[in-house]
Amino acid sequence: MTPDSFPRPEEQQSETLHEEAVPVNSVDPADERAEVDPSLFEEESGEPPFARAVRTTPLHLETAAESRTNLWTAWNGYTVPQIFTDLGDEYRALRGAAALMDLSPLVKYRISGRDALAYLERLCAVPVGSLEVDRLRHVIFCEGSGMVLGDGLLFRLAADDYRLVTEETHLAWLIDSAEGFRVRVEDVSATLAVLALQGPLSAFLLAELGCDDIETLDPFAARWISIGGMPVYASRSGATGDLGYELWCDAEDAPHVWRTLLGKGATFGLRPAGFALRELARLEAGHPRAGVDYLSAFAAIDPADALPPAAIWPGFTIAPSKGLFNGGSALRAMHGTEPARRLVRLAVGGLEPARFASVSLNGEPAGLATTTGFSPALGANIALAVLANGAVGAAGLSVLAERREGLSVVETRLPAQVLLGPAFSHRRRLAVPAGLRP
């Protein structure tokens, strides 16, 4: 032992103290009166880290009261109604009058601070600098490889205050990206409820509820209104291909807003609609959904499943004003090369709903349908599908469809065709002023 390592007096002391303490706590197995430490058998508190919580939205009691089918589904960990009454009825309400949907499970981030704009400009692959207060736009964000991580709606609430709404969670990436910026990123999903009021009568219904001048609200603009005395931030947005509004309000206020809207609207044909209709409507409107129609680059275990923005949104180009942004250098290097696969809209023959997944070109595998459904608007099966680039313009696409007849399954090959536009898109969606009558 070197002189340095002799224990100092106080250390020695504490050691003896410790030794005395040992017998008190320990169990002597020879002693029959020895007690077993009761804490060993106490029930474990807390949840295992892999447990998934089942969450309900702020509107759960309202939607539960309206449900006639007891059909529920999971969305982002929340329980939401799949169908309230009947998908056909809900669809007719949406296209003929208006539908009310609970979109609260959407992921909502508040991004604020002096560098919020610089931060978002680097985060997003589209220009955001020109976004004015009380406006919103669709944004896409990529990983360093240029592959899409997610997309969403970006609202500018105030000069240095933004809201990003996405389908999937991205908090880790948003926080990682905040390094070096004076910016605050918060997940406000739990405190912010979202109601979608969509359909030809949606502006009319808001006007009926006393929202004056609602028709003057531009597409992709937002303003504060009051519904049933509750402050609601209304944006003219939605993914149904029709006129519509999304209503953002405090979680506590949401049930009252919901009741007020249904109370007033029911006589005009407003119906609550579930997740199944949301999916059908966005499929008709041709909007891809993250995690379903494309995978976030981080989730794509097979790198071929990750797609660059132009493969998902054909109109995507890098704006000339865009400086450095995440994925930018990779995307610029890719410039001019066609993506290997593309997301397209398909129309499939056959007059009744069919189930299908794989898409072939002249019998050879050419891709996969990621969302399918029967579009009443088009009177055909439609799908979003990821196809090999070469198959996109080709003739001779088909899908192998399954149809149930009684207890048997019939497989038929149905011709498929790439649609150039969405299956449903109404002029009303972008009309200014918004129509107050269908």
Place this chain on the structure above:
Amino acid sequence: MSRSGNTFDAIVIGAGHNGLVAAARLTRAGRRVLVLEARDAAGGASATSEIVPGYAAPAIAHLVDAFPKRIERALKLARHGLRYAARDIPSVALDPDGGHVLLPRNRREFSRFAKRLPRDAEAYRDYADELHTQAALIAPLLGDMPPDLREPEALRKFFRRLIWRGEISGGSALQNLMRRLPESIGDRLDADFESPLLKGAIAFDATLGGAEGPYAPGTSFRAVWREALRTQGQGLRQIAGGPGALIQVLIEIVSAGGGELRLNAAVARVFIENGVAAGIELLDGTLLRAPLVLSAINPRVTLLELAGAQCVETHQALELSRAPRPGTTAKLNLALERAPLFTGLAAELHGARLLIAPSLQEVDEAAAACNEGRLTSAPVLELHMPSVADPALAPEGHHILSVIVHSAPHEVEGGWPMQREGFVQKVVRRIASFAPGIEEAMIAGEILTPPDIELKYGLAGGDWHQGDLRLDRLLAFRPAPGFGRYETPLAGLYLCGAGSHPGGGVTGLPGWIAAGAAIDKMEAGR
């Protein structure tokens, strides 16, 4: 372009030797260069400082072994006054019992070595042979810009050349190299050698300047890397007048070429205009313009603090900010009133590089202690007495002992203010066990802990390499993937310090290659 007082062709941040080499190359290419240095003296870790008046010591780095002849020639360093006080300096592993071992440089020395360590002679020869072969394989990679990872053709060429070199140096050379990649030097030495002294010395060399101990994976390859870096240079040398003399020569070349050096000019940020680097702003707010900015300081500081996070993509910022462990080397400079007497050391070896790392175990323990923030009672050291070959550094008969302390924690239990004294004691006591009576000969000393090195000489974290030489941080991955070619995502901003390929040491290579890359790029852009 206007040549007003605040506009230059290029600005170099940091007047360490790499910054000055870059500036000298730019000047030679006809560029009007401004070099900005935060401290009141140039040199960074290559400096000569007075311990007390009359006693000049190599402040931090003390010997050079990888400074290439081609840089020396191209910049005409000798004509501007660069002199060496000693060349081909031997390395000696000091033995507590006086049976010191000279690491052989030639056949004659080898036969003496074989007599001293008969059982290890064969193994050492094999080790040295393999080291040379492998070093020769990778050496060409060190003097040049790493291949562009995004260009498949460049990569293909790179690997083809590597394989070809492997083929001509005997079929198994490349295979052996692959085997060495993940190996630890400790395991390797335990398998092949017996002498603790020899094992200690080899392990010391393989791990010096890094935080990992000798049993860490990858340390075996570090020995190869170091050897390969040495092949760039001209053997272990001592600069007359200390490393500061090299700096003086470089400054002279820069100013002779119309360049300018400003001291006490700390750069606060890179000035960006229209999305490209357009100059810098000093701490005092002065704006200086240049279309080309080269930074010889730490890459993370350069990009995330000076340029700002909006200049790099998230994945790059993450790579850069995954801060490597801070420096783990300390320096002790002693002024002695007489030559120390190392028991059993031949007089002609007093100017040698002396290693106090008597066993692998001690090297390992020192690293373990360092990782836990403790001071080991048996520090492992590299000693050099520059005044033997360069008597002008101290009054007649007096000496300078320059000591590198390997594995000194950046943060120590109890804090450095509390531990400094004890630390010096430990180091001196350790030296005294090889050179009894040295305490009595000490008339002054200077201790530089890793935080001191950071504070006084401007090395971020006090790090030898501006970011550890880990396997995943070499070549095109140095300082981080995507930054291997000195360019940054901000057009006009280049990295040119030890944080870039091929890394730390007084080599001039990062500065030289980076300046070349910047000049090529500008010329291509015309």
